[in-house]
Amino acid sequence: MLAELFFAGFTGLSIKSLYLVTKIIKVSIKKFYLCKRKLTKTKMSVHSEIKKVTANNLMVMKTKGEKISMLTVYDYTMATIMDGSGIDVVLVGDSAANVMSGYSSTLPITLDQMIYHAQCVVRGTRRAHVVVDMPFGSYQVCEEEAVKSAIRIIKESGADSLKIEGGEEIAGSVRKIINAGIPVMGHLGLMPQSINKYGTYALRAKNDEEAAKLISDAKLLEEAGCYAIVLEKIPATLAQQVTKSLRIPTIGIGAGNGTDGQVLVVQDMLGMNKGFAPKFLRKYASLFDDMTNAFVNYIADVKSGAFPDENEQY
Ligand code: KIV
Helix, strand or coil: CHHHHHHHHHHCCCHHHHHHHHHHHHHHHHHHHHHHHHHHHHHHHHHHHCCCCCHHHHHHHHHHCCCEEEEECCCHHHHHHHHHHCCCEEEECCCHHHHCCCCCCCCCCCHHHHHHHHHHHHHCCCCCEEEEECCCCCCCCCHHHHHHHHHHHHHHHCCCEEEEEECHHHHHHHHHHHHCCCCEEEEEECCHHHHHHHCCCCCCCCCHHHHHHHHHHHHHHHHHCCCEEEEECCCHHHHHHHHHHCCCCEEEECCCCCCCEEEECHHHHCCCCCCCCCCCCCCCCCHHHHHHHHHHHHHHHHHHCCCCCHHHCC
């Protein structure tokens, strides 16, 4: 009020009109800040609506007894559908070498090719945790090279974490990669990158010696700082025993129902690969047949001139 009296004298305006002008200005300023706060709140809620699944979240899920769902994915479109369906983890697997490139093993896929697939998946994913396989040859030579490869994948793709095959042999590299700030998922049991050593994709750790090594490798990986471990194609009782002995979650493929989560290759579970039907695989669709029908019908329509009709042209 004192300031208003002073300005009234100074500007020659009546006290009443000056009081009115001041009030209008005060109300406008209040409205502006209220509006700004509302906008910021709306923006914040848009961001907080979709919460990214982190490596830590997955460890908490184990303590709560909540199962972890994981599928492989290699491209943008499939990633958007999967992410929108509510999957917890998407794995940019080196199985891309098989299902995307047609190789008979995972060995030929390169670091650059894995980064390309990971970039496509990251662009299509908002909520799911994106983990990328370190390909054969990108981490086995030495710890320094392993860390360099790991940093390249994360830096160039924007993925959330990495998966590495192996136990004791790679524990040093795992520690170094984690020290660089990158979460690591282990992979034990059937390790497809060692196919030339095994000679077959059959069940692993059937004998006591291999089972004992797997149990101690799992403990080592946990101690090295891994946030989860994939257990591939091992007896269900062994997978359950390992799962119970660890604080970190296990994710099984062909390892029974006693693990903390499950993973499948997406083309396999969608039934796109008709000839592939191992015991552990459940097919949730018959896309091979559905797609074949679609292609056959399209070809027939083009040949007969039935496609396009008058509603499908400009
Ligand atoms: O590359 C892959 O698809 C995998 C899964 C089988 C776990 O590693």
